[in-house]
Amino acid sequence: MTRQLVARLLHAIAVCAVVATSVFVLLQFAPGDPFATALDGADVPPSVRAEGRARYGFDLPPGERFARWTGALVRGELGYSASRHRAVADVVGDALPRTLLLVGVALVLGFAAGVGIALVQTRHHRRWQDRLFGVLTLGGVAMPEFLVALLAMTWLGARWRLFPVAGIGSLGDAAAWPVWERIVDLLWHLALPAGALALAVASRVARHQRAALLGVMREDYIRTARAKGLGEWNVIVRHALPNAIGPVIALLGLALPSLVGGAVLIERIFGWPGMGLTLFDALLARDYPLILAAVLLATLLAVVARTVTEAVAEFVVPRRAREP
Amino acid sequence: MSALLEIRDLVVEYASRGGHTRAVDAVSLDVMHGETLALVGESGSGKTSLGRAILRLVPAASGSVRFDGEDVLALGGDALRHFRRRAQVVFQDPKASLDPRMCVGDVVREGIDIHALATRQEANRRVQRLLEEVGLSAADAGRFPHEFSGGERQRIAIARALAVEPEFLVLDEAVSALDVLVRRQVLDLLGALQAARGLTYLFIAHDLAVVERIATRVAVMQQGRVVECAPTAALFATPASGAAQALLAAIPRIPW
Amino acid sequence: MAANAWRQLLDDRGARAAIGVLGAAVLAAAFAPWIAPYDPTLQPDPVALRLVAPSWQHPFGTDPFSRDVLSRVLHGARVSLGVATGAMLLSVTLGAALGALAAVVGGWVDGVVSGLVDVLIAMPRLLIVIALVATFGTLSPWWLIALIGGSGWLTTARIVRAEFRDHLQREYVLAARALGASRWRIIWHHLLPAVAPQLAVAAALALAAVIPLEAALSFVGLGIQPPLPSWGNILLDGTDYLTSAWWLVVFPVAAVSLTVGSALVLADRLRVAIAGEEHGP
């Protein structure tokens, strides 16, 4: 168990190292730097730009900058964001929890709903319930998250005004509100972005879970369970689900990177001030330390989440028989 | 009678969690020209691994295998290809051992093509002759394996092995998956082929009852080792090892 | 028996519908210049014909620049599906080659390929592509194909490697080896035909992954650049008019969803057909 844990940790570190290095190297080839774009206007004298470059180390050779940057990274320093005029760590510290909230809520809701749908579909295999959910979940996977988000924003938000279309909180002096009102306000703003993301998760989970369940339902031990006189729901929930859920959890781990990608777009669409929005702003401003930090953290998030799901899958799924 | 195949201290190991598992543990055996040596043991006793190691289908860890005096384990390139012509195999599951995407004619012809044994037309004629020899019809060449019954598929697998005109056949549980009646027919076919072509068989089985009628000698394997090797009648009359006794006792005694 | 999988696929109503939709999309893309009622970049009257709702003249309405949306969606199919198909072919070919190499050669080659897959698959693809495009500035469609395709070979490589390894263990491959067949012969005559249906599944899945990727990139302004239309940038034009001009969102969304959904259905049904063949008589 410890050996596996160490292996996973090493793997996560390897992923992050590869990502960090490649992003850094690629940025070296990129045209322009913050001082070409961030300090806009022709009236900024070249000497000011040069001074800025010197202050932030942009005049150093790439190798040394990389060494400095990784050194700082190892010490936990992410650098200074020129576009936000704040430490990168602070910017990230604000944004990351919001992204975690968005992705976490979507993941939990989506997973629970997906498994539930799949159970109903399995119980009523080939009947109308199965077909109905089959069509719905197909729609859910066929429509990319950001398209769902756009449609939801158009109708639920802009047309019918049921939910706010942007931001994380209502205007006003939020600090003065009672706690529960702030929470309700947050959830109200969370509804559309998290809902759009959860829909995508639920559809994917439901389709995979249904396929896995139906596969397991053909196994001999399901026949044994039925031969005991167990009811069909009992057979499905007690015997089929534990054998079918492991692969789905593992698969969810594999799908997480794309979920993070979807979350980035959704944040942009709904103006949810998380890591995705931060990344887009940073890209526009060519704010390298922030870009690096955002990409690295998003990757880290995906890797951590994947490691966790794999561990969970391993836990849920005790050793299977290995005999020939 | 001289030995066609001499196995000395052969060891086959598989990597497993935390080290190696010895599937075959220092086995020494001779297979004589023209005989049928039965190799019998429970599942996991290493008999299949032994059969595959002889044919170089799995690597041997140590020991030696001599085929007609040649060191099989050292063969490479053309010499190995030539050895493959002379020693062939028929597997247990005729469904798994035939490529489902190839028609029967192509299956049987593959060996002829690989070793360039005949021109295209001659090869077709040979395939037809082979199919007839194993009790199928020449017209079956265009059909696919799934259109045949288990026994017929096993006949196809035998025809494929015979196509390269081998001297030695490893029959790896070749009749175990077949029903009693079909098994009997395939065994009869194997006997006839042996007589007609002077073949030598290594007949692998998990059940003593199957080998009684066709084996010259029987070797009993247990946990990777050969624990007993004796002429068939002697082994059935006076089994020396515990493994052989247990296998004999397991043959159902039908109250005729 | 492989023929069975294809036949079973064509027997399936869902699969036929999916093939029909994809075929129609490809035809529409191929013949867009002849089908489309207008020039997709023509701006006849940016004042009078701005944001006209769907009508007989403009079945999908017009956009903020008075361009005909139907014509843009049709021409967009050319670009979107072209990029998607190119990227799909690239990623499937690359994945099949690397997966096969890893399985057949084994040893350190397998270690390198599997390790690479393990590391890369943990990365958010969209994010990396966005970051790359953003740093390099906008890319030509060819570079987009290279970038999207080059980042998508992982799944195919995994599938092909696993299938090859499985089939290498099977008795029919052992029998071929016992006959003296060379590696190449086994790969060409036995393994590739065996994994062909799986490759088709991988291709359909790759297509389903790549279409939204291109749409997403264009939607955030980093993919196909105007005035060249793509499904993603038609959406982008529509985001500012969500409440007033629904047709700018609905038609490109429908186009993306229908093609992606069809590709997914196709992959699904193909998988069922393969499974049925493995379990069947």
Added chain:
Amino acid sequence: MNPPLLSVERLQIDAEGARGAAPTPILRGVSFVVQPGETVGVLGASGSGKTSLALSLLGLLPPALTARGRVLFEGHELLAASRGARRALRGRRLSIVFQEPLTALNPRMRVGVQVAEMACAHGERDARRAMQGAVDMLGRVGLAEAEVRAQRYPHELSGGERQRVLLAMALLLDPALLIADEPTSALDVTVQAQVLQLLHAQQRERGMALLLVSHDLGVIATSCERTIVLHDGLVVEDVPTHQFLSAPEHAQARALVDAVRPAVRSA
């Protein structure tokens, strides 16, 4: 004579044809009876429909197969009974042991729990008592250290032990009829004999009827009072076993006997 325990009348099983094709018959009108406490062997080659026969008695046929005819068991018409009624009989009055003990057990559930579940499915509310009953039963079918083994997962047991677990499960509620579908075919030959002996010991002890389905003439001939030979979806022989062995009537039955006779005589 008492009414038979099980009476199968003109049982037909059809496999659904692919896309509008005519259904393929698997059983074409099979009739036989089983008396209380009797041991009956059903002998057939693979593909003769013997497993479908066994499954249809419990109402466990896969959806692609449909059964017609009458199956009377202790006064119930099984094919016409409601799902609930059939479920109440399954395991309690009518049990089955399957061929492949590894796949027939849930790999992620301790074997003791799997046995105890049989009691729970039929009204036992006290989980502790159900578990105790399961452990007792495992001991009675000869599983050494039953208390400990009950906590194991299936893959931690040997093939013979797993088959004993399945047997314990099937016998737990003292059924009137046990159907054994190739109970020994997946086992090593030396273990086969032990499991067969156990099966018969339990049968005698309980006065239970046994329907032993097998392709192996040896298995049936050594243990059954009566032998039914299935061929091509029909019963071609239904006679006492000694009569079947000495004077098989149907050509197929004769061929089966001839195929094994010489080998066994010299053994």
